Amino acid sequence: MPPPLPVYLDHNATTPLGEAARAAMEPFLRENFGNASSRHEYGRRARAAVDTAREQIAEAVGAKPGEVVLTSSGTESNNTFIKGAAVLSLRAAVAVGATEHPCVLCAARALARGGIGNIPVAVNENGELDWDDLRQTLAPAKEGAAKGCALVSVMLANNETGVIQDIKKTAEIAHGHGALMHTDAAQAVGKIPVNFAELGADAMTVSAHKAGGPKGAAALIVRAGVEWLPLLDGGGHEGGRRSGTENVPGIVGMGAAFAEAAANVQVRAKAMCELRDAMETELRAAGARIFAAAAPRLPNTSLFGFDGIDGETLVVMLDQSGFAAASGAACSSMKDEPSHVLLAMGVPPEKAQTAVRASLSPQTTKSETTAFTAATAQITQNIRRLSAVL
Amino acid sequence: MPPPLPVYLDHNATTPLGEAARAAMEPFLRENFGNASSRHEYGRRARAAVDTAREQIAEAVGAKPGEVVLTSSGTESNNTFIKGAAVLSLRAAVAVGATEHPCVLCAARALARGGIGNIPVAVNENGELDWDDLRQTLAPAKEGAAKGCALVSVMLANNETGVIQDIKKTAEIAHGHGALMHTDAAQAVGKIPVNFAELGADAMTVSAHKAGGPKGAAALIVRAGVEWLPLLDGGGHEGGRRSGTENVPGIVGMGAAFAEAAANVQVRAKAMCELRDAMETELRAAGARIFAAAAPRLPNTSLFGFDGIDGETLVVMLDQSGFAAASGAACSSMKDEPSHVLLAMGVPPEKAQTAVRASLSPQTTKSETTAFTAATAQITQNIRRLSAVL
Numbered sequence: 001m002p003p004p005l006p007v008y009l010d011h012n013a014t015t016p017l018g019e020a021a022r023a024a025m026e027p028f029l030r031e032n033f034g035n036a037s038s039r040h041e042y043g044r045r046a047r048a049a050v051d052t053a054r055e056q057i058a059e060a061v062g063a064k065p066g067e068v069v070l071t072s073s074g075t076e077s078n079n080t081f082i083k084g085a086a087v088l089s090l091r092a093a094v095a096v097g098a099t100e101h102p103c104v105l106c107a108a109r110a111l112a113r114g115g116i117g118n119i120p121v122a123v124n125e126n127g128e129l130d131w132d133d134l135r136q137t138l139a140p141a142k143e144g145a146a147k148g149c150a151l152v153s154v155m156l157a158n159n160e161t162g163v164i165q166d167i168k169k170t171a172e173i174a175h176g177h178g179a180l181m182h183t184d185a186a187q188a189v190g191k192i193p194v195n196f197a198e199l200g201a202d203a204m205t206v207s208a209h210k211a212g213g214p215k216g217a218a219a220l221i222v223r224a225g226v227e228w229l230p231l232l233d234g235g236g237h238e239g240g241r242r243s244g245t246e247n248v249p250g251i252v253g254m255g256a257a258f259a260e261a262a263a264n265v266q267v268r269a270k271a272m273c274e275l276r277d278a279m280e281t282e283l284r285a286a287g288a289r290i291f292a293a294a295a296p297r298l299p300n301t302s303l304f305g306f307d308g309i310d311g312e313t314l315v316v317m318l319d320q321s322g323f324a325a326a327s328g329a330a331c332s333s334m335k336d337e338p339s340h341v342l343l344a345m346g347v348p349p350e351k352a353q354t355a356v357r358a359s360l361s362p363q364t365t366k367s368e369t370t371a372f373t374a375a376t377a378q379i380t381q382n383i384r385r386l387s388a389v390l
Numbered sequence: 391m392p393p394p395l396p397v398y399l400d401h402n403a404t405t406p407l408g409e410a411a412r413a414a415m416e417p418f419l420r421e422n423f424g425n426a427s428s429r430h431e432y433g434r435r436a437r438a439a440v441d442t443a444r445e446q447i448a449e450a451v452g453a454k455p456g457e458v459v460l461t462s463s464g465t466e467s468n469n470t471f472i473k474g475a476a477v478l479s480l481r482a483a484v485a486v487g488a489t490e491h492p493c494v495l496c497a498a499r500a501l502a503r504g505g506i507g508n509i510p511v512a513v514n515e516n517g518e519l520d521w522d523d524l525r526q527t528l529a530p531a532k533e534g535a536a537k538g539c540a541l542v543s544v545m546l547a548n549n550e551t552g553v554i555q556d557i558k559k560t561a562e563i564a565h566g567h568g569a570l571m572h573t574d575a576a577q578a579v580g581k582i583p584v585n586f587a588e589l590g591a592d593a594m595t596v597s598a599h600k601a602g603g604p605k606g607a608a609a610l611i612v613r614a615g616v617e618w619l620p621l622l623d624g625g626g627h628e629g630g631r632r633s634g635t636e637n638v639p640g641i642v643g644m645g646a647a648f649a650e651a652a653a654n655v656q657v658r659a660k661a662m663c664e665l666r667d668a669m670e671t672e673l674r675a676a677g678a679r680i681f682a683a684a685a686p687r688l689p690n691t692s693l694f695g696f697d698g699i700d701g702e703t704l705v706v707m708l709d710q711s712g713f714a715a716a717s718g719a720a721c722s723s724m725k726d727e728p729s730h731v732l733l734a735m736g737v738p739p740e741k742a743q744t745a746v747r748a749s750l751s752p753q754t755t756k757s758e759t760t761a762f763t764a765a766t767a768q769i770t771q772n773i774r775r776l777s778a779v780l
Contacts, residue, residue, distance in 0.1 A: 005421060005431065005432070006430060006431050006432070008432060010425075010428060010430065010432070013424075013425040013427075013428050013433075014423065014424065014425040014428075014635065015423070016420075016421075016423040017419050017420070017423060022419065025419075029407050029412065029415075029604070030406075030407070031395060031406075033404065033405070033406040033407060034400075034403075034404065034714075035400075035403040035404040037403075038400055038403050038404075038714070038716060039702075039705060039706070039709070039716070039717070040396060040400065040705070040708075040709040040713075040714035040715070040716075041395065041396050041709060041714060042395070042396070042398060042400070042714050043403075043714075072462030072463070072466070072606060072634070072637070073462070073622075073634035073635055073637075074634075074635075075622050075624040075625070075633050075634035075635070076462070076622055076634060078624070079621070079622050079623060079624070087503075101624070101625075102624050102625045102626070102633075103622075103623065103624025103625060103633055103634070104624075106623035106624050106633070107623050107624065109623070110619075110620075110623045113477075113619070207635075209635065214419070214637075214639065215635055215636070215637040215638055215639065215640070216462060216606040216607070216637030216639075216640045217606070229500075229503070230500075231469070231621055231622075232463075232465050232466055232469050232493070232621075233465075233469060233493065233496035233497050233499070233500045234465040234468070234469070234491070234492050234493025234494075234496050234497065235465070235491075235492045235493060236492070243465050243492075243493055243496070244462070244463035244464075244465035244466060244493070245404065245463055245464075245465070245597075245599065245605055246605070247462070247463075247604075247605040247606030247640075248605055249604065249605065249606075250605070250606045250637075250640075312429075315429060315430070316429070318430075319429070319430040319431060323430075324424075324428070324430035324431060324432050324433075325430070326428060326429070326430075327429070
């Protein structure tokens with residue numbers, strides 16, 4: 001018998017494949033293996049499945065099927081729009097939230113090689129976008145934005161803190177300065193309702209594996225009429241907007257997962273929020289501080305820390321105790337630096353270094369979070385006791 | 391009972407997922423769902439699986455694990471190297487074979503926006519690279535290559551005709567002119583032995599779904615020391631060479647499929663070649679011409695045509711008779727143009743328009759190919775009879 005798997009409280013890093021997605025994918029990993037561009041029965045089955053999934057994805061996020069460009073990852077979606085729209089514009093820079101995911105920050109920085117600047121937009125101490133800084137960034141007078149910003153990219157929900165940004169307002173300000181608005185909504189789908197049309201953004205990134213779908217499937221949602229240079233040229237798939245043989249099983253799984261997530265999001269968000277709040281009450285009782293607690297946050301996400309206790313150490317000891325949590329984002333967790341998200345919020349490095357993230361799923365139970373907070377309290381007590389004598 | 395599935399003779403478009411790959415993927419679609427960058431048990435299991443798959447892929451194609459950059463598709467691999475290496479170089483153009491896959495041709499053409507030219511290298515009437523034209527293209531005197539070519543991209547095996555190019559010689563000529571050598575080997579793996587080190591190329595594209603692996607997984611093999619600008623920036627995955635959460639099940643499936651394909655390629659190639667040759671004898675007897683028959687070809691591929699009979703029409707009627715074949719490449723089969731591959735070989739448009747591709751797998755049986763050639767003969771007779779009276 002293998003040892004039991006740890007309690008998984010790292011759903012912002014990735015989620016298990018849901019049953020609906022798995023069942024939908026199964027025939028496309030078996031007899032319906034065709035290339036969706038083939039003009040025969042195998043091809044038609046694959047094409048029909050891709051079409052259905054596209055409709056499911058569109059409906060789940062308040063978009064039209066024609067606005068859905070299928071990609072392989074959130075990173076690809078973000079790189080595609082930020083690079084492709086910026087290069088196509090004649091403007092001098094892009095503006096990106098200071099707490100964006102590394103793939104947004106790095107895509108924006110990569111534009112420097114083409115002479116396009118990138119300007120981080122500040123957040124306040126709660127992790128919410130600083131409106132004055134956004135307006136100043138977009139005002140032509142500001143240095144580095146002489147010819148204005150091509151686009152603004154601000155995430156709908158932060159992967160580390162869970163902080164939810166006001167995208168509608170951000171888009172209004174961006175549009176007021178002639179800039180396009182892109183939002184990374186990878187962390188939002190399945191946790192809060194997401195409606196592309198209502199957000200008012202020109203482009204939006206979503207990813208399957210953050211919402212019960214498979215890894216390797218994602219989408220860039222782009223409002224009709226908005227143009228950008230494709231990153232992947234070739235056979236002309238996705239209306240010439242993203243070439244490459246469609247990952248049919250992945251796309252089908254994403255469609256099923258998004259449909260399931262959207263249908264249940266209200267009930268699940270409420271349940272996760274209650275569980276998360278109870279968990280945070282227990283963590284606070286054990287001496288933890290909760291980061292960004294004053295901001296609107298995803299219902300499933302808690303970023304906390306204990307003064308003087310390194311977050312990475314705590315995560316390792318929790319792992320040894322049978323709990324899977326995260327210190328910082330998984331995508332960059334091979335790097336031992338304090339979170340750029342917390343630093344941007346003005347959290348001092350020594351406090352940022354304490355951060356541990358617990359992110360729940362609709363399947364997470366009260367007994368799991370209670371065991372987690374008890375283990376966390378025990379481990380931090382042990383570390384404190386040891387450091388007192390060493 | 392659903393009707394039986396058609397006989398599948400379109401393995402160059404995509405292959406069914408093999409049992410070895412499916413079995414290897416299964417745990418990673420279930421309990422081992424972790425993010426390979428996560429620092430806990432789920433993450434370690436995913437990371438170990440990605441490491442193993444990377445070794446399998448490397449060994450299957452004669453490369454080192456550190457030379458394997460995991461991507462989402464052959465299209466992504468081709469775009470990544472052609473664009474990324476060309477932009478990083480200070481040279482004026484890239485040279486690409488005239489019969490390359492659309493994703494190579496279009497990636498090269500996209501460089502024009504950055505002022506980098508693209509020069510097609512001619513092929514002879516057999517579809518083999520024209521050495522004189524390659525040397526002239528790379529000679530600094532040639533117009534459009536004033537500062538030389540950054541790289542040469544020539545496919546190892548053509549997707550439509552199956553023609554195998556002499557990559558070793560191409561690489562020697564490219565290197566003699568200070569150009570990098572890239573080869574798209576997506577169609578070669580599992581059909582002929584592929585050895586990156588022996589080919590002498592600097593970079594090579596391979597794709598899982600062409601060799602019994604899943605869609606959504608591929609790799610760019612790059613010789614150590616060769617540099618290029620990444621297409622996808624972000625969390626620093628793949629040593630900073632390709633960011634984005636690893637598609638763990640896809641990667642694991644690719645590793646298993648490649649290991650299985652490489653272990654059996656010699657025996658399978660021989661068997662497929664005998665079957666293909668017998669099929670072509672029958673097709674010739676029915677009046678077909680075989681394209682590129684004089685060139686070294688993949689053992690599984692046959693591109694043929696009947697004078698005066700539109701290839702697309704024949705494919706549609708074969709589909710109605712229970713046979714899945716292709717007219718042109720699946721990746722661009724939504725376009726009704728004669729094959730650029732055949733046109734580059736000097737085939738007149740009216741002959742190119744007749745082309746139909748049958749591509750076999752190691753599982754294809756003699757009774758399947760015999761039924762296929764009989765149906766093809768019958769359909770072409772019917773078409774001829776009808777056109778005589780209409």
